[in-house]
Amino acid sequence: xxxxxxxxxxxxxxxxxxxxxxxxxxxxxxxxxxxxxxxxxxxxxxxxxxxxxxxxxxxxxxxxxxxxxxxxxxxxxxxxxxxxxxxxxxxxxxxxxxxxxxxxxxxxxxxxxxxxxxxxxxxxxxxxxxxxxxxxxxxxxxxxxxxxxxxxxxxxxxxxxxxxxxxxxxxxxxxxxxxxxxxxxxxxxxxxxxxxxxxxxxxxxxxxxxxxxxxxxxxxxxxxxxxxxxxxxxxxxxxxxxxxxxxxxxxxxxxxxxxxxxxxxxxxxxxxxxxxxxxxxxxxxxxxxxxxxxxxxxxxxxxxxxxxxxxxxxxxxxxxxxxxxxxxxxxxxxxxxxxxxxxxxxxxxxxxxxxxxxxxxxxxxxxxxxxxxxxxxxxxxxxxxxxxxxxxxxx
Amino acid sequence: xxxxxxxxxxxxxxxxxxxxxxxxxxxxxxxxxxxxxxxxxxxxxxxxxxxxxxxxxxxxxxxxxxxxxxxxxxxxxxxxxxxxxxxxxxxxxxxxxxxxxxxxxxxxxxxxxxxxxxxxxxxxxxxxxxxxxxxxxxxxxxxxxxxxxxxxxxxxxxxxxxxxxxxxxxxxxxxxxxxxxxxxxxxxxxxxxxxxxxxxxxxxxxxxxxxxxxxxxxxxxxxxxxxxxxxxxxxxxxxxxxxxxxxxxxxxxxxxxxxxxxxxxxxxxxxxxxxxxxxxxxxxxxxxxxxxxxxxxxxxxxxxxxxxxxxxxxxxxxxxxxxxxxxxxxxxxxxxxxxxxxxxxxxxxxxxxxxxxxxxxxxxxxxxxxxxxxxxxxxxxxxxxxxxxxxxxxx
Numbered sequence: 001x002x003x004x005x006x007x008x009x010x011x012x013x014x015x016x017x018x019x020x021x022x023x024x025x026x027x028x029x030x031x032x033x034x035x036x037x038x039x040x041x042x043x044x045x046x047x048x049x050x051x052x053x054x055x056x057x058x059x060x061x062x063x064x065x066x067x068x069x070x071x072x073x074x075x076x077x078x079x080x081x082x083x084x085x086x087x088x089x090x091x092x093x094x095x096x097x098x099x100x101x102x103x104x105x106x107x108x109x110x111x112x113x114x115x116x117x118x119x120x121x122x123x124x125x126x127x128x129x130x131x132x133x134x135x136x137x138x139x140x141x142x143x144x145x146x147x148x149x150x151x152x153x154x155x156x157x158x159x160x161x162x163x164x165x166x167x168x169x170x171x172x173x174x175x176x177x178x179x180x181x182x183x184x185x186x187x188x189x190x191x192x193x194x195x196x197x198x199x200x201x202x203x204x205x206x207x208x209x210x211x212x213x214x215x216x217x218x219x220x221x222x223x224x225x226x227x228x229x230x231x232x233x234x235x236x237x238x239x240x241x242x243x244x245x246x247x248x249x250x251x252x253x254x255x256x257x258x259x260x261x262x263x264x265x266x267x268x269x270x271x272x273x274x275x276x277x278x279x280x281x282x283x284x285x286x287x288x289x290x291x292x293x294x295x296x297x298x299x300x301x302x303x304x305x306x307x308x309x310x311x312x313x314x315x316x317x318x319x320x321x322x323x324x325x326x327x328x329x330x331x332x333x334x335x336x337x338x339x340x341x342x343x344x345x346x347x348x349x350x351x352x353x354x355x356x357x358x359x360x361x362x363x364x365x366x367x368x369x370x371x372x373x374x375x376x377x378x379x380x381x382x383x384x385x386x387x388x389x390x391x392x393x394x395x
Numbered sequence: 396x397x398x399x400x401x402x403x404x405x406x407x408x409x410x411x412x413x414x415x416x417x418x419x420x421x422x423x424x425x426x427x428x429x430x431x432x433x434x435x436x437x438x439x440x441x442x443x444x445x446x447x448x449x450x451x452x453x454x455x456x457x458x459x460x461x462x463x464x465x466x467x468x469x470x471x472x473x474x475x476x477x478x479x480x481x482x483x484x485x486x487x488x489x490x491x492x493x494x495x496x497x498x499x500x501x502x503x504x505x506x507x508x509x510x511x512x513x514x515x516x517x518x519x520x521x522x523x524x525x526x527x528x529x530x531x532x533x534x535x536x537x538x539x540x541x542x543x544x545x546x547x548x549x550x551x552x553x554x555x556x557x558x559x560x561x562x563x564x565x566x567x568x569x570x571x572x573x574x575x576x577x578x579x580x581x582x583x584x585x586x587x588x589x590x591x592x593x594x595x596x597x598x599x600x601x602x603x604x605x606x607x608x609x610x611x612x613x614x615x616x617x618x619x620x621x622x623x624x625x626x627x628x629x630x631x632x633x634x635x636x637x638x639x640x641x642x643x644x645x646x647x648x649x650x651x652x653x654x655x656x657x658x659x660x661x662x663x664x665x666x667x668x669x670x671x672x673x674x675x676x677x678x679x680x681x682x683x684x685x686x687x688x689x690x691x692x693x694x695x696x697x698x699x700x701x702x703x704x705x706x707x708x709x710x711x712x713x714x715x716x717x718x719x720x721x722x723x724x725x726x727x728x729x730x731x732x733x734x735x736x737x738x739x740x741x742x743x744x745x746x747x748x749x750x751x752x753x754x755x756x757x758x759x760x761x762x763x764x765x766x767x768x769x770x771x772x773x774x775x776x777x778x779x780x781x782x783x784x785x786x787x788x789x790x
């Protein structure tokens with residue numbers, strides 16, 4: 001048997017995080033994570049759970065009782081939503097316009113569902129006409145869409161139109177709000193979203209580990225009247241109801257420290273005010289957008305469905321995206337990312353999320369990215385970019 | 396829509412945690428959790444992942460390549476083990492001698508498996524003779540047992556005998572080591588355990604959120620040659636292989652901070668030395684055991700299968716367990732717990748785990764518990780208890 005490994009102190013580099021997530025974490029949230037633990041059944045922890053639920057409802061813009069942090073990262077809240085809502089034999093309609101629609105499909109199939117598609121190209125939103133046609137053709141029980149597609153930088157407009165179509169067909173709507181919650185306008189109740197899930201490490205700037213999920217009564221009625229148990233015990237909402245509901249009975253050990261962290265991250269949302277927070281993201285991302293465009297770079301999505309929290313910037317001709325990404329990481333400790341799937345190699349994905357959404361980071365990004373592109377001989381006008389960025393910031 | 400909730404600063408009480416987990420977290424681990432994040436695909440995070448895997452192998456006493464932290468609390472690593480290993484139509488043999496055998500059953504059924512039982516009373520271990528009979532009768536594909544049963548305080552002896560029976564029948568063995576890993580002798584490779592899962596918040600004294608799992612090649616061969624995908628996408632080990640294996644491809648966002656924390660917690664194991672750590676748990680728990688026995692209290696399990704990390708102390712006649720538990724919480728900020736299931740009301744569950752396993756905590760426990768029992772008029776000899784505890788500690 002091996003001797004004890006000799007592993008040194010934890011000394012990760014000091015990155016600035018402007019990729020698709022995680023974003024930079026606010027110092028108050030980091031501090032909350034070093035708080036000594038109480039037990040997950042401690043009477044004082046129940047107050048903390050209540051605080052988190054109340055703050056999360058505020059951030060989702062919902063009155064849903066069933067608003068909880070799921071004990072895992074964003075894909076866990078996603079699978080909790082889909083795995084509980086989709087019963088064997090159900091039909092789920094999913095989009096094909098990005099990476100995360102594909103993940104919805106895989107989860108729905110594993111839940112025993114039949115999957116049908118509504119198509120749009122990567123980089124474009126769903127068209128309500130297509131959604132209407134898909135409903136008429138397939139009569140799905142559940143409709144999933146991605147409000148803020150992290151793989152393409154597209155914000156889905158017309159959400160209320162989509163949910164109306166679904167409700168006219170007695171279907172339930174699941175929204176992926178991973179990259180919108182806390183950064184981009186999102187109105188769960190007013191828009192008629194039945195179930196929304198998110199991650200904490202995007203616009204909430206909280207370390208991943210406990211992930212927001214909200215379901216209205218109509219969705220919970222379906223969950224609680226299932227004929228067969230969901231296929232995951234860990235993510236079974238009818239059991240989690242016992243812990244997060246009035247009974248407060250033991251199900252599994254909650255990730256206590258992550259609950260502390262999301263409480264503090266959501267407190268920061270409440271202090272700033274949710275509308276102010278949306279405005280800040282829009283203003284800072286507008287400066288980023290103006291800057292890169294004046295440098296000579298295009299954004300992939302059209303302006304009508306540009307997603308401020310995740311900017312899909314087209315890679316200029318002759319530039320190797322991976323090389324530029326490595327350049328800014330090595331020279332500036334700055335994280336940005338490349339494209340996925342159909343957009344691999346074609347875009348940079350530059351996050352403007354939560355604590356990272358500030359003028360300091362945008363200037364830094366412009367400096368680093370401009371240099372990385374010039375190093376590859378790209379035809380970019382960095383001076384013009386800075387000028388446009390500053391002008392936008394001063395508005 | 397509601398106004399922003401006015402939620403105050405996080406100020407949980409300062410508990411001493413001697414229940415069934417979480418245990419008190421070492422200050423170095425708390426400090427690691429406030430470290431700023433790098434991205435989950437950052438080159439520097441790959442080194443951190445490698446460190447964690449190496450330290451985890453040391454702690455499990457295994458050379459298994461497939462040794463990873465699962466992105467959730469202990470029940471997530473448990474469901475990752477069972478949900479990947481059990482295919483629809485497989486038969487899994489599970490024990491009935493505690494709470495967590497029942498959880499195994501529920502997870503195996505949700506995975507599509509047929510469940511059969513090997514019986515023993517709550518508070519007793521499995522008898523190899525019964526396991527042999529169950530194998531002869533049912534020919535199960537997978538056999539699950541609980542090495543350290545948190546609900547009863549029983550340590551399963553004869554592990555090598557059990558695994559031999561299983562291997563003679565070509566079955567795979569899954570061990571629940573939630574309350575033994577890092578605190579009680581555990582030899583994954585030498586004992587022939589194919590798959591072991593654990594939680595970080597017990598003898599590793601790490602906040603819950605990333606949970607140890609190890610599989611040998613034989614088990615991974617079964618996982619990677621499944622006909623149908625496992626029923627959870629989030630916990631699909633064939634996909635996680637892409638992230639934790641050589642490819643380092645994106646699957647889901649890892650709980651970065653929890654990985655930092657478990658790295659530090661496992662470093663503390665390596666610094667102390669795993670055998671020294673087992674010895675410390677045994678010595679400190681022996682003092683606790685000697686103390687409560689000399690006070691006049693019995694332990695539920697027989698000495699041969701007493702579990703040092705979780706002491707199931709019999710509640711004396713006339714004492715209301717819940718009242719005593721509330722007393723020590725309110726008067727001493729000390730967490731202990733009561734029994735579950737068949738032992739509800741009959742036992743106190745007193746943890747002696749990780750950073751909580753120290754003489755200071757045992758003296759404190761004796762003081763608080765003695766007073767709580769005297770407050771209910773119980774016939775206990777606290778002086779004799781202290782004397783026996785001190786004598787044991789001075790050995």
